[in-house]
Amino acid sequence: MGPDSRLKKEKGILHLNQRAFSGYLVTYLNDGQLISKTGYLNGKLEGVSQKWAAEGQLTEERYYHQNQRTGRHVGYFENGQKRFEYDFNRGLPIGTHKEWLEDGQLYSISNYNSDGQPEGEQKLYFPSGKTRANYVVKNGRRYGLLGAKGCMGENERQGVDF
Numbered sequence: 160m161g162p163d164s165r166l167k168k169e170k171g172i173l174h175l176n177q178r179a180f181s182g183y184l185v186t187y188l189n190d191g192q193l194i195s196k197t198g199y200l201n202g203k204l205e206g207v208s209q210k211w212a213a214e215g216q217l218t219e220e221r222y223y224h225q226n227q228r229t230g231r232h233v234g235y236f237e238n239g240q241k242r243f244e245y246d247f248n249r250g251l252p253i254g255t256h257k258e259w260l261e262d263g264q265l266y267s268i269s270n271y272n273s274d275g276q277p278e279g280e281q282k283l284y285f286p287s288g289k290t291r292a293n294y295v296v297k298n299g300r301r302y303g304l305l306g307a308k309g310c311m312g313e314n315e316r317q318g319v320d321f
Contacts, residue, residue, distance in 0.1 A: 163175075166180070166184075171203070171226055172201075172202035172203060173199055173202045173203075174202060179201045179202030179203075180199050180202050181199055181200050181201055181202075182198075182199060183196050183197065183198050183199070184196075184197045184199060185197075188213060192211075192213060192215065193211060194210065194211050194212075194213065195208075195209065195210045195211070196208070196209050197209075198223070200225075203223075203225050203226040204223035204225075204226045204227075205223055205224060205225065205226075206222065206223065207220065207221070207222055208220070208221045208222070208223060209221075212237045214237065216235065216237060216239060217235060218234060218235050218236075218237065218242075219232075219233070219234045219235070220232070220233050220234075222247075224249075227247075227249055227250030228247035228250050229247050229248060229249065229250075230246065230247065231244065231245070231246050232244070232245045232246070232247065233245075236261045238261060240259060240261055240262070240263045241259050241263075242258065242259060242261075243256070243257065243258045243259070244256065244257045244258075248273070248275075250275075251271070251273075251274065251275025252269075252271040252275050253271050253272070253273055253275065254270070254271060255268060255269070255270050256268070256269045256270075256271065257269075260286055262286075264284065264286060264288055265284055265288075266283070266284055267282065267283045267284065268280065268281065268282045269281050270296075276296075276299065277296040278296050278297070279295060279296060279297075280295055281293075281294050281295065281296060281301075281303075292304060292305045
């Protein structure tokens with residue numbers, strides 16, 4: 160059975176029978192297994208949004224306030240390993256964001272300031288665990304290595320002290 164035809168999303172607002180929807184939108188598999196639950200208030204994402212694998216394990220948990228991401232968002236692979244961990248405030252990424260590969264190997268670390276801009280240490284790893292990129296963002300400029308190349312253009316290098 161497909162999605163409910165009474166539901167429509169227009170300009171970021173979910174409507175049920177042409178009225179802004181408040182409540183939880185839930186999805187089940189044919190066998191009755193819950194696979195998603197997402198909260199809405201006046202048609203906007205609000206509260207928790209969760210997803211589960213067919214086997215029942217939690218794969219995502221995200222939070223929203225007035226259609227904006229907020230709080231800690233966490234994802235898991237079906238094997239239970241953590242897939243990602245992000246923090247948001249008023250829809251902006253903040254703090255340290257991490258991502259992992261399915262085998263548990265750390266894949267990336269990204270840091271954001273309170274304005275949602277990259278700031279501080281940024282790292283990316285190969286599946287082998289070796290560093291793929293390692294740089295710092297300070298005042299909107301990148302210093303360090305992005306892959307095998309420097310991450311600053313020639314014009315950015317002029318007058319920069321390392």
